[in-house]
Amino acid sequence: MRIERNIYVQRLIDRMGNGLIKVITGIRRSGKSYLLFNLFQEYLHKQGIPADHIISMAFDTLENREYRNPETLMAYIRQRLGDSGVYYVLLDEVQMLDHFEEVLNSLLHKPNVDLYVTGSNSRFLSKDVLTELRGRGDEIHIFPLSFQEFMQAYPGDMYHGWAEYVMYGGLPLTVTMKTDEQKSQYLEHLFQETYLKDIKERNHIEREAEMENLLDVLASSIGSLTNPSKIQATFTSRLKSSISVNTVHRYISYLEDAFLIHEAKRYDVKGRKYIGTPMKYYFEDVGLRNARLNFRQVEETHLMENILYNELRMRGYHVDVGSVFQRYHDDDTGKRLSKQLEIDFVANLGSNRYYIQSAYQLPTEEKIRQEKASLLALDDSFKKIIIVRDIVKPFHDEHGILTISLFDFLMKPGSLEY
Structure with missing residues (x-):
């Protein structure tokens, strides 16, 4: 069964030859090895990279056990580095390699090596591994399937x-x-x-x-x-x-x-x-x-919000929970008061920003007003969006707020630009 993970393949492509160790991180069983050894390696072949210029090694297999010794591995790679062309070194489960930090830093000093690694134990899964590589690591974080x-x-x-x-x-x-x-x-x-x-x-x-x-x-x-x-x-x-x-x-x-x-x-x-x-x-x-x-608390409303959050992060956005204060006049006291309204997501990527509300349903005018209140309290020009579980055609209201279906958002990467 083949699943294309184009967003991650493209991120690897964008980092080719950047002089850093491409470190693929993510929780166990999220598809790191498949991305590196199947999808990315296939891309290299399609680009005409000779097979002898791709050095791949999975350290968790019995036949590669001897290469967990750093001297044995370095001798093997030196023997494979024949001419001055670029060699792509793909190392999987690298935490099983003794003194892997020293080996990776040594390989990085070779001018004709482009290095890609994954790992899966508790130490390598943590963010500490990037610290140990002392600024020489470039992280590509892979999520479970969108x-x-x-x-x-x-x-x-x-x-x-x-x-x-x-x-x-x-x-x-x-x-x-x-x-x-x-x-x-x-x-x-x-x-x-x-x-x-x-x-x-x-x-x-x-x-x-x-x-x-x-x-x-x-x-x-x-x-x-x-x-x-x-x-x-x-x-x-x-x-x-x-x-x-x-x-x-x-x-x-x-x-x-x-x-x-x-x-x-x-x-x-x-x-x-x-x-x-x-x-x-x-x-x-x-x-x-x-x-x-x-599986006792499967509340679709909250899970939908969690899935939208992960989807935005997977697309590369930095995602915060937004808060905006709205001033209003209290008819009973005659005073000017303020209340704090919540925006589910403030998604930023470069100079782009989106304000996003997650709404399971919009069954009544009151519910629609409730979801729009925080968006209407904003006074900047960034795009404001409501993502709804109901099946609706994308439309903008008189305030410019876009309402789109959950399925349009998840299935169409460019849907925020409707």
């Missing part, structure tokens, strides 16, 4: 595909599984025995029950404003735990560092500054989030 990528492999129609995607997420292997039982067991086992185990081992976590409870709290509150203090209060009142705010903050940073969750900060649009707290947390994959809660 909905558009998912639909390349899903055999049914788009609407049944959405129901499947909301439940089981976008890890590539789940698309190939036939039954709900297979998918749920796979995701539950992967979360517990791989992702969570990596985090516990890497960070030497002794209070494992508290880490697991924290995951449950975060999974239950996606799309809701919170902060470590609120979470700590939840532990105290509901779980009778003495966990400190600092410990909550530290545990959250471990989950972020492993790319399992991501923090969306609040941004005061008119004040042009970040607001410290509260913030929102979203999961890298909604299937893993659902598995964490044993």
Whole structure:
């Protein structure tokens, strides 16, 4: 089964020959090896790169075990570097290579080597690996399948595909599984025995029950404003735990560092500054989030928001939660008051900015006014968009606000430009 992941292939193409180590990061089973050894290597062949100028090595195979020794690997690569042409070195599961940082830095000093690597253990999955490469790493972060990528492999129609995607997420292997039982067991086992185990081992976590409870709290509150203090209060009142705010903050940073969750900060649009707290947390994959809660809290409204957040980040946007203050006249008191309104997403890429509201349905005029209120409170010229789960044709209202269908947004990369 072939799934095109053109956005990531293009990002690798854009970085060819840039003098840096191209580091493909992402959670386990998100498709890093497939991207490097199938899609990108195929591109190199199509560009006429001779086969002997592509050196690929997967360190997790038995036949390549000897090359986990750095001296053996370097001798092999030196022997392969024949002429002055560019050689593309593709290394998979590089964390299994002893002293891999030194090897990568040594290869980077060879003027005719263009280097691409992936890794999957808890240390390599973390952001620390880019620090260890001391500014010589160029990260390409790969997400689980987007909905558009998912639909390349899903055999049914788009609407049944959405129901499947909301439940089981976008890890590539789940698309190939036939039954709900297979998918749920796979995701539950992967979360517990791989992702969570990596985090516990890497960070030497002794209070494992508290880490697991924290995951449950975060999974239950996606799309809701919170902060470590609120979470700590939840532990105290509901779980009778003495966990400190600092410990909550530290545990959250471990989950972020492993790319399992991501923090969306609040941004005061008119004040042009970040607001410290509260913030929102979203999961890298909604299937893993659902598995964490044993598929008991599958609220499509919040999951749709999580999926939109991931989609925007996958497209390269920096995404914040927006906040805008609106002044109004109180008829009862005669005073001028203000209230704070929320914008689901403020998406920035270079000089482009979009204000986006996620609306599951717009059944009434009151609901429409509610969704538009924060957008109408803005006084700049950036585009304002409502993405709705209902099936609608894209249209602009008299204020210039664009309303588009969720499916138009997810299936058409240029849909924000309607």
